Amino acid sequence: MKQAVVAQEEFQRLLQFYKVLADETRLKLIGILASREASVEELAAALGVREPTVSHHLAKLKTLNLVQMRAEGTSHLYRLDGEALRTANKELLTREKLASLVEDHADEAWQQKVLRDFFVGDRLKEIPASRKKRDVVLHWLAEQFALGRQYPEREVNQLIQRHHPDSATLRRELIGGGWLARERGIYWRLPPK
Amino acid sequence: MKQAVVAQEEFQRLLQFYKVLADETRLKLIGILASREASVEELAAALGVREPTVSHHLAKLKTLNLVQMRAEGTSHLYRLDGEALRTANKELLTREKLASLVEDHADEAWQQKVLRDFFVGDRLKEIPASRKKRDVVLHWLAEQFALGRQYPEREVNQLIQRHHPDSATLRRELIGGGWLARERGIYWRLPPK
DNA sequence: GCAATGATTTGATACACTCCTAATTAGATG
DNA sequence: CATCTAATTAGGAGTGTATCAAATCATTGC
Numbered sequence: 001m002k003q004a005v006v007a008q009e010e011f012q013r014l015l016q017f018y019k020v021l022a023d024e025t026r027l028k029l030i031g032i033l034a035s036r037e038a039s040v041e042e043l044a045a046a047l048g049v050r051e052p053t054v055s056h057h058l059a060k061l062k063t064l065n066l067v068q069m070r071a072e073g074t075s076h077l078y079r080l081d082g083e084a085l086r087t088a089n090k091e092l093l094t095r096e097k098l099a100s101l102v103e104d105h106a107d108e109a110w111q112q113k114v115l116r117d118f119f120v121g122d123r124l125k126e127i128p129a130s131r132k133k134r135d136v137v138l139h140w141l142a143e144q145f146a147l148g149r150q151y152p153e154r155e156v157n158q159l160i161q162r163h164h165p166d167s168a169t170l171r172r173e174l175i176g177g178g179w180l181a182r183e184r185g186i187y188w189r190l191p192p193k
Numbered sequence: 194m195k196q197a198v199v200a201q202e203e204f205q206r207l208l209q210f211y212k213v214l215a216d217e218t219r220l221k222l223i224g225i226l227a228s229r230e231a232s233v234e235e236l237a238a239a240l241g242v243r244e245p246t247v248s249h250h251l252a253k254l255k256t257l258n259l260v261q262m263r264a265e266g267t268s269h270l271y272r273l274d275g276e277a278l279r280t281a282n283k284e285l286l287t288r289e290k291l292a293s294l295v296e297d298h299a300d301e302a303w304q305q306k307v308l309r310d311f312f313v314g315d316r317l318k319e320i321p322a323s324r325k326k327r328d329v330v331l332h333w334l335a336e337q338f339a340l341g342r343q344y345p346e347r348e349v350n351q352l353i354q355r356h357h358p359d360s361a362t363l364r365r366e367l368i369g370g371g372w373l374a375r376e377r378g379i380y381w382r383l384p385p386k
Numbered sequence: 387g388c389a390a391t392g393a394t395t396t397g398a399t400a401c402a403c404t405c406c407t408a409a410t411t412a413g414a415t416g
Numbered sequence: 417c418a419t420c421t422a423a424t425t426a427g428g429a430g431t432g433t434a435t436c437a438a439a440t441c442a443t444t445g446c
Contacts, residue, residue, distance in 0.1 A: 015220055022215035023404080027208055040423060042325075045306040053405055055424050074413050074422045075323075113238040129391090129445095130266075132235075218434080233393060246435055248394050267392045267443050322415095322421090388446085395440070403432085410425070416418085 017088060020064055025049060026057045030080060033067060037079035064088065111136045124164040135177065141170065142179035145189035156180075156187045210281060213257055218242060219250045223273060226260060230272035257281065304329045317357040328370065334363065335372035338382040349373075349380045 021027060028047055032038060040058070044051045058078060061067045065084045069076050114136040118125055128134045144159060145151065151159070153171075160167040171187075174180040180187050214220060221240055225231060233251070237244045251271060254260045258277045262269050307329040311318055321327045337352060338344065344352070346364075353360040364380075367373040373380050 011220070011224075015215070015217055018211050018215040018220070022208070022211040024208055025404080027204070027211070031204075041421095049404095050406065051423065052407085052425080056404080059424090071413085071423095073323075074420090076423060110235050110238040130268075216434080234391095242434090243436060244393065245395080245437085249434075252394090264393095264443085267390090269393060389444105390446100391442100391444080393440100393442080396438085397436105398438105399434105399436085401432105401434085404430090406427100406429080408426085408428105410423100412423080413421085415420080 017064060020060050020066075023057070025053070026061065029054070029057055029061070030066065033078055033080040037070075037077045039075040039077055041075070043078070111139075115140060122163055127164065127166065127169065134173070138170070138173055138177055138179060142174060142189060145180065147189050147191060149188065151187040153185055153187065210257060213253050213259075216250070218246070219254065222247070222250055222254070223259070226271055226273040230263075230270045232268040232270055234268070236271070304332075308333060312356075315356055320357065320359065320362065327366070331363070331366055331370055331372060335367060335382060338373065340382050340384060342381065344380045346378055346380065 021030075025047055029043060032043065032046055038046070040051050040054050043054045043058075047054065058067060058069075062069075066081060066088070067078050068081050069078050071077070114128070114133045118128055118133070118137055124137065128137055141160065141163065144163070156171055157167040160170050164170060171180075175182055179190060181190050214223075218240055222236060225236065225239055231239070233244050233247050236247045236251075240247065251260060251262075255262075259274055259281070260271050261274050262271050264270070307321070307326045311321055311326070311330055317330065321330055334353065334356065337356070349364055350360040353363050357363060364373075368375055372383060374383050
């Protein structure tokens with residue numbers, strides 16, 4: 001779980017990074033500072049905006065430590081921190097990276113929704129037509145069976161019928177999908193794959 | 194000049210890229226699709242937003258060719274185009290890259306502003322105190338001299354005084370800054386560095 | 387062909403962010 | 417200490433865009 005929190009923070013950092021860079025004026029600003037240091041006044045003139053606007057943008061860049069400032073007289077001379085830029089680039093958008101950053105509660109949320117949609121209390125309204133949703137329902141159903149116990153067919157049917165009348169279909173699906181196993185009229189639940 | 198146009202387009206592409214990525218929902222979307230393909234319905238449930246919202250975001254990702262879609266039944270299954278992602282990453286923010294993307298009209302604009310600020314017509318209101326601005330003014334002043342011509346001191350003073358009374362100071366600065374050269378009371382303009 | 391299902395498009399609302407002007411702060415200079 | 421300059425901060429107008437509900441479109445299945 002600690003892991004997940006770290007991932008969250010890293011995700012937010014990445015998001016912040018993109019947000020800061022996703023502005024035309026700021027990107028130009030970086031472009032100028034990439035080749036030389038410059039004062040706020042210069043930057044304003046070069047970009048065709050007012051000084052406060054430049055200050056505003058520089059403040060955002062500062063939050064990423066992308067720029068450094070040194071005062072000379074009343075001027076503030078800004079320059080790009082190339083090291084920070086290089087570091088930031090490492091944090092890049094790779095497939096593996098992103099996948100690891102997103103909590104897989106995503107999957108879980110989706111399954112919750114399917115169950116909400118198809119159940120009223122613990123009665124199954126209907127058997128989902130789509131394979132994917134049916135699997136979610138069957139998975140839930142399988143969990144109603146205890147692990148390590150043996151069920152005669154009559155008992156299996158009873159248990160299923162507490163949730164839906166068509167026990168034959170559901171029983172067959174539970175077997176076919178590998179949630180239950182059967183031998184000589186005796187059924188048992190298989191451990192989660 | 195053709196070069197500049199290309200750079201402009203590339204700059205805009207880079208900007209678009211950051212804009213698309215600078216959204217929490219979209220970044221999560223990419224994160225999910227990084228590990229598996231998914232339908233709009235699933236994505237909506239996983240992200241906790243409505244289907245239209247997901248469609249909207251997917252449309253933006255499509256503009257960068259970051260996702261691919263295949264239809265299965267009435268579902269549209271989306272997946273991340275890892276190749277596109279890798280390509281996009283190459284377009285990265287390197288110091289050299291950015292510097293080349295930003296037109297150096299930036300500098301020019303700044304100089305124009307200094308001249309506007311300190312001149313009324315072609316009369317210099319005052320000699321700028323800051324070294325940087327003074328250089329801009331001196332540069333302009335130097336250009337009022339013809340290249341390859343010889344000026345006696347009296348003529349130099351006359352020319353300068355058309356723009357500002359303190360010809361002594363300005364003449365000295367023009368020499369010191371390397372815009373004019375002098376030998377035995379004769380002055381001439383040096384070619385631009 | 388007619389529902390039903392999932393996706394997309396459209397139109398409206400709300401929030402965030404850029405940019406401005408005006409006011410304030412911090413340094414330098416007389 | 418007063419004044420000037422450059423930068424920053426505060427506050428507000430205008431714009432863009434994320435989101436939703438409602439309407440529309442496309443595909444499957446009866």
